[in-house]
Amino acid sequence: EVHLVESGGGLVQPGGSLRLSCAASGFTFSTYWMNWVRQAPGKGLEWVANIKYDGSDKNYVDSVKGRFTISRDNAKNSVYLQMNSLRAEDTAVYYCARDFRPDYWGQGTLVTVSS
Amino acid sequence: QTVVTQEPSFSVSPGGTLTLTCGLSSGSVSTTNYPSWYQQTPGQPPRTLIYSTSRRSFGVPDRFSGSILGNKAALTITGAQTDDESHYYCVLYDGGIWVFGGGTKLTVL
Numbered sequence A: 001e002v003h004l005v006e007s008g009g010g011l012v013q014p015g016g017s018l019r020l021s022c023a024a025s026g027f028t029f030s031t032y033w034m035n036w037v038r039q040a041p042g043k044g045l046e047w048v049a050n051i052k053y054d055g056s057d058k059n060y061v062d063s064v065k066g067r068f069t070i071s072r073d074n075a076k077n078s079v080y081l082q083m084n085s086l087r088a089e090d091t092a093v094y095y096c097a098r099d100f101r102p103d104y105w106g107q108g109t110l111v112t113v114s115s
Numbered sequence B: 001q002t003v004v005t006q007e008p009s010f011s012v013s014p015g016g017t018l019t020l021t022c023g024l025s026s027g028s029v030s031t032t033n034y035p036s037w038y039q040q041t042p043g044q045p046p047r048t049l050i051y052s053t054s055r056r057s058f059g060v061p062d063r064f065s066g067s068i069l070g071n072k073a074a075l076t077i078t079g080a081q082t083d084d085e086s087h088y089y090c091v092l093y094d095g096g097i098w099v100f101g102g103g104t105k106l107t108v109l
Helices: none
Strands: A003-007 A010-012 A018-025 A034-039 A045-051 A058-060 A068-073 A078-083 A092-098 A109-113 B004-006 B009-012 B018-024 B036-040 B047-051 B064-069 B072-077 B087-094 B097-100 B104-108
Touching: A003 A092, A018 A034, A018 A092, A018 A109, A034 A068, A034 A078, A045 A068, A045 A078, A045 B087, A045 B097, A058 A068, B004 B087, B009 B018, B018 B087, B018 B104, B047 B064, B072 B087
Parallel strands: A010 A109, B009 B104
Antiparallel strands: A003 A018, A018 A078, A034 A045, A034 A092, A045 A058, A068 A078, A092 A109, B004 B018, B018 B072, B036 B047, B036 B087, B064 B072, B087 B097, B087 B104
């Protein structure tokens, strides 16, 4: 059974940093693209970034370019999102989702950017 | 900047059939935009219904179907049930990134 578990969320001040992790199990992690998708409170879904199965291709939504970095460790079946220079508008539940066309989703981790 | 458009809200009676649409600001939606559809209830992660235009995700009943209608992607629900009352999101691949629509709140009453 596919299982995705996000962690690392929390309260951070504007301008601060946070690193999210997503631990995957139940499938051959090293053969799948992975995504991060976020959802601000009471709002819709926003795709944030994805990474190719071997880490050779990474893509980002314009609003996070230069601030967020997606990475993965196939030996640890994990994908990460390093978030720097955080802003209030980055406040959201962050989901990791499997595959180029997101299919399986984790439960999400809440990131709150506030002073 | 790509904008993906969905109906903000939709209402249907139990047992009815409805079609939600997903449009692209830059032009027509095609299969190369790999339209996908998700259902989300409050407090839960999205559930994948349809991917690559018309392929049903594992365990999704055949009451849900996806297609291209005219210049938009479409999600059709036949025999609507009260459990279908949710938010529905589409996503399209455009210019190397994925863009979600704003979502449709479906009411079944």
